[in-house]
Amino acid sequence: MEEEEDCPELVPIADDQTQSKIPVTIITGYLGAGKTTLLNYILTEQHNKRIAVIVNEFGEGSAVEKSLSISQAGELYEEWLELRNGCLCCSVKDNGLKAIENLMQKKGKFDYILLETTGLADPGAVASMFWVDAELGSDIYLDGIVSVVDAKYALQHLTEEKPGDLINEAARQVALADVILINKTDIVSVEDLNAVHSVVRSINGLVKILETQRSRVDLSEILDLHSFDSLSGKSLQDKFISNTSHNHLDKSIVTVTFEVVGNVIEENLNVFIQNLLWEKNIKNTNGFHMEVIRLKGLLSMNDKSNQVIIQGVHELYDLEETQVNWQGERLNRMVFIGRHLDKDILKQKFLSALEH
Ligand SMILES: Nc1nc2c(ncn2[C@@H]2O[C@H](COP(=O)(O)OP(=O)(O)OP(=O)(O)O)[C@@H](O)[C@H]2O)c(=O)[nH]1
Numbered sequence: 290m291e292e293e294e295d296c297p298e299l300v301p302i303a304d305d306q307t308q309s310k311i312p313v314t315i316i317t318g319y320l321g322a323g324k325t326t327l328l329n330y331i332l333t334e335q336h337n338k339r340i341a342v343i344v345n346e347f348g349e350g351s352a353v354e355k356s357l358s359i360s361q362a363g364e365l366y367e368e369w370l371e372l373r374n375g376c377l378c379c380s381v382k383d384n385g386l387k388a389i390e391n392l393m394q395k396k397g398k399f400d401y402i403l404l405e406t407t408g409l410a411d412p413g414a415v416a417s418m419f420w421v422d423a424e425l426g427s428d429i430y431l432d433g434i435v436s437v438v439d440a441k442y443a444l445q446h447l448t449e450e451k452p453g454d455l456i457n458e459a460a461r462q463v464a465l466a467d468v469i470l471i472n473k474t475d476i477v478s479v480e481d482l483n484a485v486h487s488v489v490r491s492i493n494g495l496v497k498i499l500e501t502q503r504s505r506v507d508l509s510e511i512l513d514l515h516s517f518d519s520l521s522g523k524s525l526q527d528k529f530i531s532n533t534s535h536n537h538l539d540k541s542i543v544t545v546t547f548e549v550v551g552n553v554i555e556e557n558l559n560v561f562i563q564n565l566l567w568e569k570n571i572k573n574t575n576g577f578h579m580e581v582i583r584l585k586g587l588l589s590m591n592d593k594s595n596q597v598i599i600q601g602v603h604e605l606y607d608l609e610e611t612q613v614n615w616q617g618e619r620l621n622r623m624v625f626i627g628r629h630l631d632k633d634i635l636k637q638k639f640l641s642a643l644e645h
């Protein structure tokens with residue numbers, strides 16, 4: 290009997306399919322931009338995914354039930370998923386994730402989870418939570434952040450100044466996005482649309498920008514992006530642009546990118562990144578502390594033969610070795626999105642983390 294128990298054939302072998310992690314895409318965007326329209330479109334479009342949509346409506350007070358729709362074989366099922374607290378961005382850390390995980394146990398496997406945040410939510414807070422959870426062995430992982438922008442009101446929202454020098458939510462959502470849908474193109478002129486396009490680009494030099502009506506978009510453009518894992522190395526290489534956006538308004542969010550040849554010493558890099566993100570003691574030439582909202586990079590580490598990816602959202606960051614071996618010249622490409630950023634200073638600090 291004992292032998293039988295030890296026999297490898299009798300051990301249930303986990304099926305790779307059931308073991309694989311479920312991607313979560315965060316759908317963000319200012320109030321009324323077209324997030325729900327996008328979700329409805331996705332749920333009724335033909336695709337062979339079982340998608341769970343978690344809608345986080347705002348303002349119903351605490352302890353409200355949250356609507357959850359599951360699209361399966363073209364039919365819509367309404368379920369009620371109860372989250373303990375009303376506000377996802379600040380309460381989902383425990384309750385929300387648990388709720389999603391419980392739901393997966395109850396309802397079987399989904400192929401995909403879409404999470405609509407409220408129009409005023411900071412997607413960074415939501416993203417961080419999934420990211421941290423993934424490290425803790427959750428069976429879901431953050432795939433990407435899609436931000437819907439209202440073509441008609443974007444300029445107004447993006448340039449609005451907040452009291453106390455806070456970053457406005459609309460700009461933050463653009464800064465953090467991996468894909469942006471400039472929606473409602475039917476109600477703006479070509480000139481206005483182009484203006485929105487360039488403001489979005491000036492904030493986020495890396496984001497994929499799509500123009501939509503009624504949020505209609507090819508799903509392959511917004512799902513399975515792998516924006517936060519080691520598979521993103523390739524896309525980072527493709528998307529890397531050496532043209533740093535130039536926006537001289539001191540308060541605006543910009544993208545800074547640079548490329549340097551050489552090998553990074555991990556310990557030195559950590560000191561630099563931690564000074565930047567945690568201590569926030571790196572200043573620009575005007576004496577403002579640099580505020581990084583999102584960072585990405587492809588790194589060549591002195592002790593690793595494969596490419597390494599660095600990802601950051603607000604204060605969280607993470608280094609991950611990819612499967613890609615360095616061929617030819619070893620170099621580092623960094624992208625910072627944030628406020629009060631000074632390219633020369635950032636590059637200088639980065640250079641000092643290199644092996645000499
Ligand atoms: N003209 C026009 N209207 C649109 C388009 N997309 C969405 N709308 C309308 O804009 C309104 C808001 O759309 P929603 O999808 O509810 O926006 P939302 O981002 O989910 O809004 P909140 O959840 O309230 O933040 C609705 O009346 C939509 O019908 C578009 O491309 N063109």
Ligand SMILES: [Zn+2]
Nearest residue numbers: 324325326405
């Ligand atoms: Zn909505």
